Amino acid sequence: MKAFCLLRNRLKPFPINNNVFRRCFSPLPIYTNTNLAHQLHFIFTKRPATSPDDPDLRALSPFLNPKLVETVLYSFQSWKLAHFFFTWASNQQGYRHNAYTFNAIASILSRARQNAPLRALSEQILRSRCPMTPGALGFFIRCLGCAGLVEEANSLFDQVQSEGLCFPNVYAYNCLLEAVSKSNCVDLVDARLKEMSDRGFVFDKYTLTPVLQVYCNAGRFDKAFDVFNMISDRGFLDGYLFSILALAFTKWGQVDKAFELIEVMEARNVDFTEKTFIVLIHGFLKQSRLDRALQLFDKMKNSGFVPDISLYDVLIGVFSTAKKLDKALGLYAEMKEFNVQPDTGIITKLISCCNDEGELKRLFKEIGRDMNLEALTMLYNSLLTVLVNNDSIDKAYSLLRVMLGESCSNDLQGDEFCWENDIVPSPNASSFGVVIDGLCKAGKLDLAVGLFRDMSQKIGCKPNLLICNNLISGLCSSHRMEDSLEILREMEKSGLVPSPFTHNAIFGCLCKRMDVAGALDLIKKMRVHGHEPWIKHCTLMVKELCKHKKAVEACKFLDDVVEEGFIPDMIAYSAAFDGLIRIHEVDLAMELFRDIVARGNYPDVVAYNTMMKGLCQAKRVAEAEELLKEMVMKGLVPSVVTYNSLIDGWCKNGSLEAAMRCLSEMFDKGREPNVITYTTLVNGLCNSGRPEEALMVWNEMVAEKGLAPGEIAFMALVHGLCKCGRPNEAVVHLREMKSREMKPDGYVYTALVSAFLAQLNHPLALEMVEEMVREGRFPGKLDKNHAIAGDAVIELLRDSRTSSSIRDLIAEGNIPSISMSDVESESLDGCIT
Template structure:
């Protein structure tokens, strides 16, 4: 087969011609005496596919007969990118070249190193299905390790079985060890244990390379006990090396067992083994993360002793840990050690130290350590940390003074520094963040006027203040009710080209709402709508509540209507407040209409809104409408709360329809709404009002049976009700039970019992209760409505021979008013 002539090749791109021109012409490519050495052909193919990655020309066909596994391997390994190698691999396949296990492994290695999992998966199908290829055990082991490196452990597991079942490879212990290694990287503990059982079945002895991946898998799976068992076996066999110890030490660190990790490192050192630099760094980071800076420093000393130079990142993490522990002495000592190692501290280390140790002495030492030749940008960051430190400690005078000195450095390089600031080697002009730190500090310390003054100074030096400074100043002005100044700052903000945010507008909007300035709030809503900002719900709700609290519910409703007209949908909380406000000013029908209109406005009234309206209806004795509202709530898919039912039960009880109230109790149980102590207390009171004490006691017993424990109000409701039903003896029983539960009744309970016993002609029992009341300090004042009842009782006690002497004793003790009969 002859190559085309140079004249014809001119029709092809020049790079391809220049490559083929280097190739001696021959019509017998299979001749053993040809001049095509593998090296020269490999050079040509590498050059062709490098210059034309998708080369697919007839001229390349001449190489098809001379492709050999070593030649293909050579070309694959010399191509610069995985895409080029992948393109050449497919080209060779299309030329009829039958790949061997070695060429497959070459492309697999390239794809694995580049983490190209999709092409790798396609390659596996080709190996086992479309173009089956026999593999030696060593070659299969290599391929499996490539898959493991790419995170394709499951695919490796499947390929292993495919190759064995199809007779493409007879795996040996090396193959198994490679598979175990791949599975360990993905934490496939169950698969590893299954493969170990297979190896046992073949009668193979486990070696170091078998147990190492098993140890790795147990460590990754946090199976502490199994990992230690494997480690002990390896130690008995003498297979423990630096890699194994490092693996276990890292795992101990991840598990939070820092002491065991450190002990393992010490044991390694005793056996002449040592960690590599990366493992040292990872362990130190892990120790600090676990809060064990002490062990991290010990490990750091070992690292330095064996000859490693710690990177600046390691100093950073150690100093950060010491800062969190408040150990300024050791942190500064570590900073000095950095000089000895020739490691320059970065700005992050200085800012950590300054922020953590605000003591003036510590800051002075740190400022002395700052290299004089540092860039201005770096120095500003360090000085900003000093400013932050002052602000956090509330030392605003110091912060302002330092900032003024930094500002003066621009006007004159020779700034007079006194006292503490003499430690500063070089002053630099502050940036926007410097001003922000101090201004925000002043705002937090309620020094708004000073913050505004500094802001005006800032505008002379900073082209455009940040939106954050504007927002903080406007918000502080609004919190101080300085509305006009905040609006002026908003205008200035827009003129300077700084775009106000939703926070800016909502700060002013909130101030207007607090002032109950409806017209101003509506104007602000218009401006917010034009800018695409939403008003905060809390501000709108605040305005509605303020208006309603001052009897201006109609104005509140008008405001909500204006919000809708501006394109904003008020929150259901705002509407609930408006409904409550209307009810307060006796506009119940309008509240009902507003509640009904909520559906057309895109809202579904929640249980809170329903309860507000329900309370209004019940208070107005429109109980049937309230019950109808309850049915509507249920129909619309809402679940009434216990409060909802309690409102209706209370209304029915007060109307004398206690049986309807009991029907609601049954309905609650059917809807999985557990009645509470208020529910039962209301029903007890209702039955007593209806002179049905036995039913009241049944409800009481039901309450206790269901584990709802009565409180003071429940006890008093029952006792008072029983007294009104002429059951003083039963009422007294529950008074004693109430007292056993460390609850004290109010004075009206004693008076109810006295009146009930007197009505029952039981003066002795009435007098005993009377004495309890007197000695408990519950004797009513003369303006109390129960005073006359008590005086009548004293009159009866004085006239009865059984109790008159007792009254005389109480009078002598000064327990009764002197004007008593």
């Protein structure tokens, strides 16, 4: 009685419970499952969501029983609510689920394809030691099977037996086989069959059907035939079994064999189901066997079935690809006879059938003739879609203008679509949608915005969310922030609620522009809407700020985002680490790295790579090595990039041996070195005055590993050889590089000039200067190599062998900072700085 008083007080506001209350006042209240089910349903569906500790729920808890729980479970529309309720019920004292409540939630989850909770459920049913009949076990197993949880089904089947919860019969076994038949685990099926016959179970049709299925899935012809014959001998053959085999033949590419089988079926008067026809025709078409597909299509119609729209769609699609308008129109006419309504997809395919405008006109005449205005609009919309998809956005735009009733005579291309005697339908929202979308993709944003305005102003057609989103996103990708904000304001004014996509398009634009304040403002607004900002946009903001050396600001931004309750991921932070490293703030980067880890984030390989690069560049190779150990200990597998950065670090800090050792270890670790690895080593070896080894490494890369060095690799080698005083060999590689259409830059030419000068080989140095000028690569005034190249020119000017050629170059104005007057006045020393 006490419980009822409690209930009366708590549940007053629910009208649905009126009769419950009436009964509460009678001396002996009848408290039925139906009433309770209504109350529970009501409490669980009310908004905002009920907490499991809700006092009303606590009051109802003592009345729970399995039958009630089953009723309530089936009363929910969404699996989430059902699951939430089931979990709540599981935790109520004094209540225990039985096999039927487990099966109820299992079937709900299975239908919703919620595999994770279903898997958990399969463990829960065991844990709860819930006894079940073989039938109940079978049902549960089938739910697992439908969701593709074959392993779970199989292990549950064994465990319920070892726990003594259920002893399967033939039905339960059949259910298990059916679950396994979704896979191609032949062994599993064989084992279970053996188990069944050991236990003296007799195979029936439902045992053998999944067996056939699994052999077919696994492509095991031989076994499949054995089973098929076994089924046939026992007189179990039916249309379904035939169709399994026929479909298997089809999937094995043996469409003709499948067709023979169909003829056998016909001869034996086995009935086909509609589904068999549909599945086989689709299968034949997947094997590109239009001939057989059409034959079967005829058989289907002769058997009295009306083909479904999917068949017309796929067949018309085939004719559309082959541009066979007549055939497609034939099918279209047939559809109309059968009263199958064509959808947009089919009409679009019909339009794509047309090879030219003549055919298009014919099509429109033929199919537009007896369409009502609404259908005509759909037809025109399909045409708009086809035009947009064929990059004829201008034509689509003109057509829409015609549909808007604007005269086509003034229009450049509009008259193509002004067919006399034709009624041109008015556009609807999706006509605008298609064209606005196309205009956005073509970057014609002003036209898109114009159409958007015309839409409501000229024909009073309200833009929908999709159109607004596409337009905003189009404007944003052209960085037209103000225009998109204007559209957003209009949306809000007209009562259209922006979606997460709307806000994120704008958010991304603000990030690209590095508008930190604007982005944070928008995040605040988004939070109110319950929209999450896409972290990739935060990463973009970080990248952009870092590009402008504002890594510290980037970190601040990430902090502020955290402050708003949105947690950036490792990628965003990695971008920030890299930004800090690029402004030589390795310690700050390290500090941030450690902070993030302490906050429970898991740095990945790229994050470690970035940090290691930073340390190596700061000549703190030992610390980088420590990080390598750390990442390996955490189970991360270093990548080629990891090793490349370390190799660079070792090379630049005098540990060439370590670098070379790493190269050979990379092979052992299955991390094949790439061009970057080799280039790093070539550079390192040359810088240490070891050109022979550099050339060996180079040869290993080119000859043994077959890697193709790029511009940077070649330039590293040429430059390196020059640095080692071997300009003649360097020139050989320079020629090789040029023959592969790669362009050496001023840095490389300057190195060559200097190296030849060092050998006092002024004529070859001159040649290099001339080539550099010819290629337009003489270092400009802001170039680091400008002074070196200039000094070289002056030196060549002073040598009688080369001075006249150099004078010519100067006279032609080819050497920045040196003019003829400098040469005449011989005040050259000051002109190059």
